[in-house]
Amino acid sequence: MTEEEIMRPENLVYKKPTLLNDTPMHYCPGCSHGVVHKLVAEIIEEMGMAEKTVAISPVGCAVFAYNYIDVDWVEAAHGRAPAVATAIKRLWPDRLVFTYQGDGDLACIGTAESIHALNRGEHIAVIFINNAIYGMTGGQMAPTTLMGMKTATCPYGRVADLHGYPLKLTEIAATLEGTCYVTRQSVHNVAAIRRAKKAIRKAFENSMSGKGASLVEIVSTCNAGWKLSPEKANQWMEENMFKFYPLGDLKDTTTTDNSL
Amino acid sequence: MKGNEAIAHAAIRCGCDGYFGYPITPQSEVLETLAIEKPWETTGMVVLQAESELASINMVYGAGAAGKRAMTSSSSPGVALMQEGIAYMAGAEIPGLIVNVQRGGPGLGTIQPSQSDYFQATRGGGNGDYNVIVLAPASVQEMADFVDLAFELAFKYRNPAMILSDGVIGQMMEKLVLPPFKPRRSEEQIQAECPWATCGRKNGRQPNILTSLELDCAKMEQKNLHLQAKYQTIRETEVRFENINCEDAEYLIVAFGSAARIALKVVEMCRAEGIKAGLLRPSALWPFPSREIERMGRQVKGILSFEINAGQMLEDILLATNGRTPVAHYGRMGGVVPTPEEVIQALKDKLIK
Numbered sequence: 183m184t185e186e187e188i189m190r191p192e193n194l195v196y197k198k199p200t201l202l203n204d205t206p207m208h209y210c211p212g213c214s215h216g217v218v219h220k221l222v223a224e225i226i227e228e229m230g231m232a233e234k235t236v237a238i239s240p241v242g243c244a245v246f247a248y249n250y251i252d253v254d255w256v257e258a259a260h261g262r263a264p265a266v267a268t269a270i271k272r273l274w275p276d277r278l279v280f281t282y283q284g285d286g287d288l289a290c291i292g293t294a295e296s297i298h299a300l301n302r303g304e305h306i307a308v309i310f311i312n313n314a315i316y317g318m319t320g321g322q323m324a325p326t327t328l329m330g331m332k333t334a335t336c337p338y339g340r341v342a343d344l345h346g347y348p349l350k351l352t353e354i355a356a357t358l359e360g361t362c363y364v365t366r367q368s369v370h371n372v373a374a375i376r377r378a379k380k381a382i383r384k385a386f387e388n389s390m391s392g393k394g395a396s397l398v399e400i401v402s403t404c405n406a407g408w409k410l411s412p413e414k415a416n417q418w419m420e421e422n423m424f425k426f427y428p429l430g431d432l433k434d435t436t437t438t439d440n441s442l
Numbered sequence: 443m444k445g446n447e448a449i450a451h452a453a454i455r456c457g458c459d460g461y462f463g464y465p466i467t468p469q470s471e472v473l474e475t476l477a478i479e480k481p482w483e484t485t486g487m488v489v490l491q492a493e494s495e496l497a498s499i500n501m502v503y504g505a506g507a508a509g510k511r512a513m514t515s516s517s518s519p520g521v522a523l524m525q526e527g528i529a530y531m532a533g534a535e536i537p538g539l540i541v542n543v544q545r546g547g548p549g550l551g552t553i554q555p556s557q558s559d560y561f562q563a564t565r566g567g568g569n570g571d572y573n574v575i576v577l578a579p580a581s582v583q584e585m586a587d588f589v590d591l592a593f594e595l596a597f598k599y600r601n602p603a604m605i606l607s608d609g610v611i612g613q614m615m616e617k618l619v620l621p622p623f624k625p626r627r628s629e630e631q632i633q634a635e636c637p638w639a640t641c642g643r644k645n646g647r648q649p650n651i652l653t654s655l656e657l658d659c660a661k662m663e664q665k666n667l668h669l670q671a672k673y674q675t676i677r678e679t680e681v682r683f684e685n686i687n688c689e690d691a692e693y694l695i696v697a698f699g700s701a702a703r704i705a706l707k708v709v710e711m712c713r714a715e716g717i718k719a720g721l722l723r724p725s726a727l728w729p730f731p732s733r734e735i736e737r738m739g740r741q742v743k744g745i746l747s748f749e750i751n752a753g754q755m756l757e758d759i760l761l762a763t764n765g766r767t768p769v770a771h772y773g774r775m776g777g778v779v780p781t782p783e784e785v786i787q788a789l790k791d792k793l794i795k
Binding site: 232233234235236238239245248252253254255256257258259262265266267268269270272273274277294295298 | 459460462488490492493494496497498500501502503504505507508510512526527530534640641642643644645646649650651652653654655
């Protein structure tokens, strides 16, 4: 059987989402961003929203998200994506508007914008990549860096009296009246990826049906920043990150079955 | 009507799509008036009280990116906080309107009027090589008229525009004729007039991406050269000023905003005393009427830059006259508004002697 005979539409079991273009990604091999990008592209395509999506990229590793997913993008100043998204969604209410932000962007410099946009119940979806480190600038301490974890700016490990405690912004978001759906997912194996996809899709659908703000945290790996192999990074995440950042829905007011 | 109220009414009438602001004295009436008027029920204009000036300006950034006419208003300390967003707007070429009803500084300063944000407004204010189009109203009527003008210029050049007012003009009550109603643009109009806008890739067009980031220095330099060329076009096209009693003037007073109103009285009193004084009032501060000041400099014996600050526009006058004309400055700071008598005395002491 030749290659051409195999590569027929009827044999197709999997393909790259059309909206994910061929620009080579700058993400490190093993990084979670690539998987989440693929899910986002897939969901926008499946929802038929390619022509009606406006996405907001952050400052951080995902600043270049606009190079990879073929929808309209606005690149926001550091931390300000939820404010940018607020205005776009209010002025174009029939558009799918979401932000894609890292832990430094969303839970540190943009804490005020995050909390207030979520608490106003803006009909936006916020995708929150939490890898507990500043990847883009070379591995400095993040608001979500775990206690004891070593980074370039806490080289002897995070300690409370010097650095304070890691921030669980997702838990805070779940207490806000304006949020309708708050969940924490990961993309470290196939089952997790499927659950993460469902969560992002739900957040996007909430945005379109005007149910309020949705926050999807993805506990992610930064193997380059953590100085681990991709495989070891996954393992380290399961053993350490999931303990402090447990996976699952924290809040869902969109269904009656609310098993917290 | 107060100047601040005029801004709000003009915004509703000129097809403004969104206002995002945070309360600060002496301009809170803008948001308060909009809240009372409820334009979301009539024109569909969105009005939102944001959590900070930082959020406000980034909302304007987002709205402008999506092709909408959006604005914010604040006063000096709040506008200082907005500089990040204004620089991003300049970098990504996103139009929008910022109103600064100035108060005295630095820091938290005072709530009394001042013109001490001239440098901040006309030099860019944030990081990088950029300029903001700056209009300077001297009456409640101009507060109203400049709103639509600022939006027109902002969208014409894809650049942030600013109305640089002050506590006097904002709080002062005057009669005015409100501008006629102009509908908000339809989706089709926005798609046609702003093909760069990030509001969804209609009909499968290529994605629009608005960013101020470019890591390749060669490309970033090209982007900067493009911006500089645009600023040069604006300098050549959008100079705005008014000449009063300048034909036979031997002494020229240059003043803008509330200072220009005081200067008008100064010119009148000078003329009564037999001093041939004239007033040049820039109604746009960037671009600055440098050529006109240079021309007038050849006619007069001296120029007095009269500003309610320590001498900021003075530098632009010095650049325009390039040492050919005697130039002096008079101003008060900290929220003190000078009297015409003080200005005449300064003119005599510093230039007539």
